[in-house]
Amino acid sequence: xxxxxxxxxxxxxxxxxxxxxxxxxxxxxxxxxxxxxxxxxxxxxxxxxxxxxxxxxxxxxxxxxxxxxxxxxxxxxxxxxxxxxxxxxxxxxxxxxxxxxxxxxxxxxxxxxxxxxxxxxxxxxxxxxxxxxxxxxxxxxxxxxxxxxxxxxxxxxxxxxxxxxxxxxxxxxxxxxxxxxxxxxxxxxxxxxxxxxxxxxxxxxxxxxxxxxxxxxxxxxxxxxxxxxxxxxxxxxxxxxxxxxxxxxxxxxxxxxxxxxxxxxxxxxxxxxxxxxxxxxxxxxxxxxxxxxxxxxxxxxxxxxxxxxxxxxxxxxxxxxxxxxxxxxxxxxxxxxxxxxxxxxxxxxxxxxxxxxxxxxxxxxxxxxxxxxxxxxxxxxxxxxxxxxxxxxxxxxxxxxxxxxxxxxxxxxxxxxxxxxxxxxxxxxxxxxxxxxxxxxxxxxxxxxxxxxxxxxxxxxxxxxxxxxxxxxxxxxxxxxxxxxxxxxxxxxxxxxxxxxxxxxxxxxxxxxxxxxxxxxxxxxxxxxxxxxxxxxxxxxxxxxxxxxxxxxxxxxxxxxxxxxxxxxxxxxxxxxxxxxxxxxxxxxxxxxxxxxxxxxxxxxxxxxxxxxxxxxxxxxxxxxxxxxxxxxxxxxxxxxxxxxxxxxxxxxxxxxxxxxxxxxxxxxxxxxxxxxxxxxxxxxxxxxxxxxxxxxxxxxxxxxxxxxxxxxxxxxxxxxxxxxxxxxxxxxxxxxxxxxxxxxxxxxxxxxxxxxxxxx
Numbered sequence: 104x105x106x107x108x109x110x111x112x113x114x115x116x117x118x119x120x121x122x123x124x125x126x127x128x129x130x131x132x133x134x135x136x137x138x139x140x141x142x143x144x145x146x147x148x149x150x151x152x153x154x155x156x157x158x159x160x161x162x163x164x165x166x167x168x169x170x171x172x173x174x175x176x177x178x179x180x181x182x183x184x185x186x187x188x189x190x191x192x193x194x195x196x197x198x199x200x201x202x203x204x205x206x207x208x209x210x211x212x213x214x215x216x217x218x219x220x221x222x223x224x225x226x227x228x229x230x231x232x233x234x235x236x237x238x239x240x241x242x243x244x245x246x247x248x249x250x251x252x253x254x255x256x257x258x259x260x261x262x263x264x265x266x267x268x269x270x271x272x273x274x275x276x277x278x279x280x281x282x283x284x285x286x287x288x289x290x291x292x293x294x295x296x297x298x299x300x301x302x303x304x305x306x307x308x309x310x311x312x313x314x315x316x317x318x319x320x321x322x323x324x325x326x327x328x329x330x331x332x333x334x335x336x337x338x339x340x341x342x343x344x345x346x347x348x349x350x351x352x353x354x355x356x357x358x359x360x361x362x363x364x365x366x367x368x369x370x371x372x373x374x375x376x377x378x379x380x381x382x383x384x385x386x387x388x389x390x391x392x393x394x395x396x397x398x399x400x401x402x403x404x405x406x407x408x409x410x411x412x413x414x415x416x417x418x419x420x421x422x423x424x425x426x427x428x429x430x431x432x433x434x435x436x437x438x439x440x441x442x443x444x445x446x447x448x449x450x451x452x453x454x455x456x457x458x459x460x461x462x463x464x465x466x467x468x469x470x471x472x473x474x475x476x477x478x479x480x481x482x483x484x485x486x487x488x489x490x491x492x493x494x495x496x497x498x499x500x501x502x503x504x505x506x507x508x509x510x511x512x513x514x515x516x517x518x519x520x521x522x523x524x525x526x527x528x529x530x531x532x533x534x535x536x537x538x539x540x541x542x543x544x545x546x547x548x549x550x551x552x553x554x555x556x557x558x559x560x561x562x563x564x565x566x567x568x569x570x571x572x573x574x575x576x577x578x579x580x581x582x583x584x585x586x587x588x589x590x591x592x593x594x595x596x597x598x599x600x601x602x603x604x605x606x607x608x609x610x611x612x613x614x615x616x617x618x619x620x621x622x623x624x625x626x627x628x629x630x631x632x633x634x635x636x637x638x639x640x641x642x643x644x645x646x647x648x649x650x651x652x653x654x655x656x657x658x659x660x661x662x663x664x665x666x667x668x669x670x671x672x673x674x675x676x677x678x679x680x681x682x683x684x685x686x687x688x689x690x691x692x693x694x695x696x697x698x699x700x701x702x703x704x705x706x707x708x709x710x711x712x713x714x715x716x717x718x719x720x721x722x723x724x725x726x727x728x729x730x731x732x733x734x735x736x737x738x739x740x741x742x743x744x745x746x747x748x749x750x751x752x753x754x755x756x757x758x759x760x761x762x763x764x765x766x767x768x769x770x771x772x773x774x775x776x777x778x779x780x781x782x783x784x785x786x787x788x789x790x791x792x793x794x795x796x797x798x799x800x801x802x803x804x805x806x807x808x809x810x811x812x813x814x815x816x817x818x819x820x821x822x823x824x825x826x827x828x829x830x831x832x833x834x835x836x837x838x839x840x841x842x843x844x845x846x847x848x849x850x851x852x853x854x855x856x857x858x859x860x861x862x863x864x
Contacts, residue, residue, distance in 0.1 A: 111241040115480060116143070118235035119222035121164055123179060126153070126210040129245025134195060134218060138236040138606070139202035139618045140542075144192035144219040148183040153214035158191030164219035165190050183215065192219065198233070201615060202606065225540075225625035227691055228663045228673040230588045232540050234622040253290045255457055256423040259283075259467060264460035268295070270453040271442030273380035275388075277302065277435055281463030283347065284428040286438060288402050289457050291422040292450030294441040296360040296377045296398035299335070299343050300390065302433035310390055313399055314338040315356040326356035326399070329469040329484070330502055331510075334431070335399065343434065348427035350472030350481045353419040355403035359395035361443050369445060377439040384437050400441075401426050403448060417447040424481070427467060473505045475599045487534035488627040488696025492704070496714055503717065504597065506535040511716035521722055521811055523713035524682055528635040530703050531715040533681075533688070534627035534696075539602045541592040545609070545617035550584060550592060553608050555742060555766070557756040561586040564651070566659040566677055570742040570750045571601060572762035576769050577738040578745060579604055581730060583679060585661055593622070597732050608761065626675075627693045631703060632686030634861070635710040640687055642706040643699075644676050645669060656687075658863050666695070666702050674699065681720065683727025683853065684861050725808045725819060728779065728852035734790060734805045735777060735819060741769050744821055746777035746852065776827045777805070779852040782816040782835060782845050793836040794820050795844070801826045804835060810854060817854050818847070 111133075116122045118141075126132060132154070134143055146162050147154050168176040169187035180187050195206045222235035258265075263282065268274045273296075278284055286295055297313075304311040313335050319325060321340055322332035333346045360381065366374035382392035402420040407413055440456040443449050461467075472481035484502045487493075493509050494500075500507040509532065511517050523529050541550060550558040556569035563586050571579045582596035594601065605619045631640055637654065644653045646664035653676065656662055661677035672695035680686030691699050704712065721731075728746060730736050736745035743751070743766075751766055782788060787809055794802035802822030810817045818835070826833065829851050837843035851857060 111243050114240040114242070116218050116220045116238040116240065118220050118237065119164065121168065121176065121217050121219040122240060123215065123217045124240065124242060125215050126213065126242070127245060128210055128212045130210045131207060131243040131245070132210070132216065133205050133207045133241040133243070135239040135241065136196045136200050136204040137202065137239050138620055139200055139204065140196075140198055140233050140620065141200070141236045141238060142197060142221050143195040143206075143238050144221060145195060145208075146190060146192040146217045146219070148179070148185065148215040148217060150212070150214050153211050154208040154216065155211065156193040156208065158193055160192055160194040162190045162192035162219065164221055165192070165217060179217075202609075202618060224692055224694070225622055226673060227626060227675050230591055231542070232591075232622065232625075233542070234540055234620045234625045236620055253422060253455075255287065255289065256425070258459060259285065259427070260461045260465045262459040263462055264458065266458040268438055268440045268456040268458060270440045270455050271375050273377060273384050273437055273439035274458065275384040275435065275437045276458065276460065278430045278433070278460055279463065280430055280432050282430050283461040283463075283465065283467065284344070284430065284436065285425050285459040285461070286401050286428070287423065287425040287457040287459070288418075288420040289422065290454040291420050291424065292402075292418045292452075293420065293454045293456060294355075294403040294418060294443070294448055295401045295456040296381070296396070296439040296441060297401055298381060298385075298396060298398050298437040300388075300435045301337065301341070301343065302435050305388055305390070305435060308389070311337045311339065311341070313343055313397075315397060315399065319356065326354050328352065329471050331499060333469070342431040344428040344430055346426065347429050347467055348425070348470045348483065350424045350483070351402055351418075351420045351426070352471060353402075353404050354426075355400035355405040355415075357405055357407075357413065358400075360398040360400065360439065361441060361448075362395040364394070366445070371445060374445075375442045377441055380439055380442075381437050385435075388435055403441075415448060417450045424472070469507075471502050476603060487532055488691070488693030489532045489534065489629060489700050491697050492700040493532055493714065497716070499716070501717065504535045505599070508532055508535055509714070509716045511718050512714045515713055517716065517718040517722070518811065520713055520715045520719035523711060524633045524684055524715055524719065524723055525812060526634065527711035527713070528631060528633035528639050528707060529713050529715035530700070530707065531630045531632070531720060533630050534693075536623075536628065537596050537599050537601055538622045538626045539594040539605065540620045540622045541594055541605070541617065542590065542620065543617040544590055545614035546590050546592050549605060549609050549612070549614050549617045550594070551758050551760065552612055553605060553761050554582070554584065555751045555760060555762070556584075557752055557758075558584060558592075559758075563588060564660055564662065566661055566679055568659070568750060570745075570747060571596065571604070572742070572766070573738060574762055574765060576741040576762045576765035578736040578740055578742060579738060580732060581736070581745075581747065581750075585677070599623075625692060626690050627696050628688050628690040629700065629703065630680055630682075630686060630688045630715075632680050632682045632684050632715070634685055636684075636686050639703070639706050639710045639712065640676070640689075643667065643702045644674070644689070645671065666691070666699050672698050680862065681729055682723040683729070683855055683859070684723075685864050686862065721806070722808045722810070725806045725817065726810055726812065726853065726855035728777075728819060728854065731806060735821070740821070741766060743770060743773060744775045744777060746819070773824050775802070775821050776824050777852070778820050778822050778827050779850040779854055780804070780818040780820045780833065780835065780847040781850045782818065782847045784845065785816065786845055787816045788818040788835045788845065788847075793840040794822060794847075795834050795836050795840060796826055798841065800836070800840065801833070813854060819852065820849075822849070
């Protein structure tokens with residue numbers, strides 16, 4: 104009998120990967136095709152009769168992983184006496200399985216199973232594309248086994264040190280220059296103070312440890328994160344450790360490790376504390392005891408609020424979350440598992456911390472952890488298919504929505520990149536855009552019911568720009584939709600949550616014949632923008648006779664072709680962009696990305712082509728008054744307030760859609776509108792600055808820039824409709840919004856090329 108009320112254990116199977124499980128007699132395994140049309144391969148390693156299945160197909164994923172010698176697959180198969188070249192599987196689901204399809208199996212006796220998710224690369228020229236997707240595994244145990252032991256994540260490599268820091272204790276350890284230190288929160292919600300001292304300076308009798316104040320001053324951040332500002336310094340501004348990975352993203356670098364005084368002042372004299380634990384562990388190195396240790400506290404959720412009060416809450420970390428550091432010199436380190444059990448610092452229950460140290464000869468990608476929803480496992484920052492080319496041109500990368508994208512390029516810089524786009528041509532990696540294939544007989548109905556634009560009017564080969572709203576009219580995202588066929592669409596937005604929202608709406612509307620499949624990792628894209636972009640790409644893009652020629656491609660249309668000639672890699676080219684210039688976006692499979700970049704780069708040599716980073720792009724899109732998530736719109740801002748009211752055809756679109764009734768009311772009674780501001784003088788505005796008439800706050804700056812082409816400071820502003828008339832005098836508030844003002848006036852937008860003659864040309 105299944106135990107009543109016991110939650111299922113859940114596991115994910117990534118496309119092209121496997122997940123292995125051990126089942127006991129009576130355990131029930133359910134395999135879920137989360138997004139539909141994703142095959143699964145089930146292999147029972149020990150005894151196929153245990154689940155009542157008979158292998159009927161080759162276990163393609165297991166065989167391939169074994170062939171490549173990846174992970175622990177070869178050893179796993181050998182342990183059970185299976186031939187890697189002949190291992191078989193039971194194939195589940197198929198080309199038409201609906202989203203949420205399930206297959207259930209009950210173990211007759213103990214067994215080991217592997218579930219694989221075969222992954223076939225999606226072709227960009229396939230009008231019936233089916234990108235691979237995750238499988239979900241649910242295990243319902245037959246008997247209640249109590250609280251399971253916490254499971255540590257697999258080591259990133261063979262550890263040199265593997266240390267458990269028991270709850271309410273601390274440990275010391277030494278690492279050499281170049282070695283990696285992984286600090287793991289075993290059960291989640293547990294703080295861990297970290298100290299590091301230069302071992303060489305200690306030998307000279309000098310205590311030179313991590314200094315949070317110096318680090319914040321040098322990096323300009325509250326605490327370092329993977330990327331450009333990733334180094335912790337000592338008081339001499341010498342680097343000690345670099346942050347390589349961080350799956351949490353919230354830490355403390357403000358206060359002391361907990362002290363005896365902290366507990367005494369709260370009425371808990373004699374309470375164990377991190378400072379005393381550190382003093383006891385560090386004495387053998389000749390490090391003097393302190394009443395309070397300034398420490399980097401990993402996983403501790405602190406901040407200064409709007410009133411400059413120092414506040415904290417439960418940590419953001421979850422079981423298995425970690426920070427990976429690299430020693431930049433020989434170090435003496437100490438780590439604690441904080442004993443605080445009198446407030447939310449450790450979610451009220453102190454637990455263990457785990458430390459692993461890895462060899463300096465190993466290499467690990469720099470990454471930050473991202474979650475689309477609270478239930479999702481963290482996904483680490485990825486490089487795009489164009490990274491092998493862009494990494495040769497710059498080291499200035501930033502994590503943009505889970506991908507490393509260049510901010511600017513060596514030997515150019517944002518200003519030169521900007522002028523190249525306005526006067527010649529630029530190429531930019533925009534692969535972080537989220538793409539979803541919307542497929543099936545109900546695809547059009549789903550998009551018609553969720554987007555503000557009239558999707559039924561889109562012709563094959565056309566791109567539509569739209570808003571995606573929830574029921575209050577607030578924006579979830581803006582997006583473009585490509586119509587590839589009668590029942591085939593490609594949705595391109597900025598937020599990975601867009602796909603979840605569309606699936607939720609399909610369920611609500613009982614649209615059973617639509618699939619929403621994430622194709623972000625199957626389609627990476629560059630934007631080639633600027634007056635010379637058409638002539639440049641004429642040398643790169645080949646299209647067959649039944650597709651438009653590049654020179655004939657109209658604004659917001661696309662064609663499917665090849666790179667170079669009919670034998671080149673397949674691509675999709677769309678006449679779209681985010682710069683206010685004539686421009687195109689080119690979409691290929693990541694494996695073809697270097698070839699596309701090379702072709703564009705070579706053709707661009709005669710057109711003054713320059714790579715473009717995110718910093719220059721921001722100036723370009725502000726001049727063109729193009730909205731950006733978190734600036735011009737959010738879930739409390741409607742499309743009218745975001746300056747894209749043209750995407751809401753309330754009169755000409757007959758069908759209902761999410762948010763329609765709220766948008767009708769908002770249109771009839773507008774409160775705020777997006778306008779342009781031109782500032783006097785040379786001091787710029789900044790996102791979030793108040794906009795005032797007299798003493799009163801009537802608006803907010805959403806985006807601002809120094810406009811090179813206009814030779815003025817400009818800003819986009821969401822302002823009360825009463826003060827939105829062009830020519831209205833306002834002031835941008837600095838400091839408290841009153842003591843310092845910058846005079847400005849309301850001007851029409853777009854600032855640059857208001858008739859959009861350049862992108863239309």
